[in-house]
């Protein structure tokens with residue numbers, strides 16, 4: 001397994017100059033070397049390019065989840081694109097288009113790869129990946145700032161994460177996404193939480209994936225004001241600042 005940091009840096013922190021953070025940085029690629037390589041100019045290679053191009057340029061889908069396949073027999077490529085639930089279709093396409101370029105540069109000739117960036121995830125494989133909960137590989141990111149009153153913070157966060165998990169898991173086959181905030185945290189700080197599953201999971205699988213990710217918060221982000229746990233089938237994030245759009249239509 002290779003993890004390559006690439007240079008498409010997030011600019012999020014520029015909007016919050018009054019907060020000193022963030023160690024959560026660039027997009028992360030995970031390329032699965034163990035799964036084998038394809039050869040340049042092979043059918044698989046052509047199929048992959050065709051698939052990722054059609055995925056990132058599709059204008060029919062407006063709910064941020066793309067489950068596309070292309071090819072035949074041993075040259076089938078399956079891909080999932082998942083945008084953060086608050087993105088407009090155009091912003092989603094643009095994120096997936098960037099990821100398409102980044103993933104093939106960072107994981108050249110890999111039969112299977114996954115890329116997480118701030119606003120979307122792109123993964124592909126020659127194996128079936130739809131309607132299947134995958135919890136590994138996983139990835140953590142955290143906000144460098146420390147929490148002052150950990151017990152209180154953790155209690156509110158715990159509550160918040162349970163709430164969003166229930167709501168996201170009961171979403172439909174197009175969107176399993178929920179956010180929430182609770183301002184009863186310490187020192188007038190608000191905690192913002194977001195969770196999301198690929199919507200091809202069942203309610204039960206989504207619950208299970210999110211519960212697993214949430215159970216990793218103490219390992220990944222103990223005492224931190226923010227953190228993310230990224231998995232192929234679900235992801236979670238919390239911060240003490242607002243990092244998602246709260247459109248009334250969601």
Ligand SMILES: *[C@@H]1O[C@H](CO)[C@@H](O)[C@H](O)[C@H]1NC(C)=O
Nearest residue numbers: 033034035036037108109110
């Ligand atoms: C795939 O390619 C990578 C990088 O070129 C190489 O390190 C790896 O050993 C190859 N894997 C297989 C199974 O051939």
Ligand SMILES: *[C@@H]1O[C@H](CO)[C@@H](O)[C@H](O)[C@H]1NC(C)=O
Nearest residue numbers: 038039040041042045046109
């Ligand atoms: C792949 O095809 C391109 C364009 O036809 C060619 O320039 C390149 O040399 C080929 N690469 C390999 C490894 O065959």
Ligand SMILES: *[C@@H]1O[C@H](CO)[C@@H](O)[C@H](O)[C@H]1NC(C)=O
Nearest residue numbers: 056057093094097098100101
């Ligand atoms: C997709 O990315 C390619 C290569 O970076 C770029 O030329 C193209 O304009 C992008 N398309 C969209 C719709 O953003």
Ligand SMILES: *[C@@H]1O[C@H](CO)[C@@H](O)[C@H](O)[C@H]1NC(C)=O
Nearest residue numbers: 035036037074111126127128
């Ligand atoms: C996918 O590729 C791997 C490695 O080359 C291979 O072992 C596996 O059987 C392939 N899966 C399918 C469905 O062809």
Ligand SMILES: *[C@@H]1O[C@H](CO)[C@@H](O)[C@H](O)[C@H]1NC(C)=O
Nearest residue numbers: 020021143144145146147223
């Ligand atoms: C957070 O706490 C750790 C451990 O006590 C310390 O090393 C680190 O410098 C603190 N970070 C900030 C941003 O204050």
Ligand SMILES: *[C@@H]1O[C@H](CO)[C@@H](O)[C@H](O)[C@H]1NC(C)=O
Nearest residue numbers: 155156157159181182183184
């Ligand atoms: C915020 O968290 C507190 C403590 O966990 C809880 O009592 C309260 O109901 C929560 N508020 C909302 C709006 O969820």
Ligand SMILES: *[C@@H]1O[C@H](CO)[C@@H](O)[C@H](O)[C@H]1NC(C)=O
Nearest residue numbers: 162163164165166167168180
């Ligand atoms: C989440 O919290 C909201 C507001 O406090 C509440 O109305 C809703 O019932 C909760 N949902 C779940 C699944 O806990």
Ligand SMILES: *[C@@H]1O[C@H](CO)[C@@H](O)[C@H](O)[C@H]1NC(C)=O
Nearest residue numbers: 065067130131173174199200
């Ligand atoms: C792709 O996703 C859509 C929306 O969730 C679903 O209706 C469709 O059955 C899925 N296709 C496959 C091949 O899983």
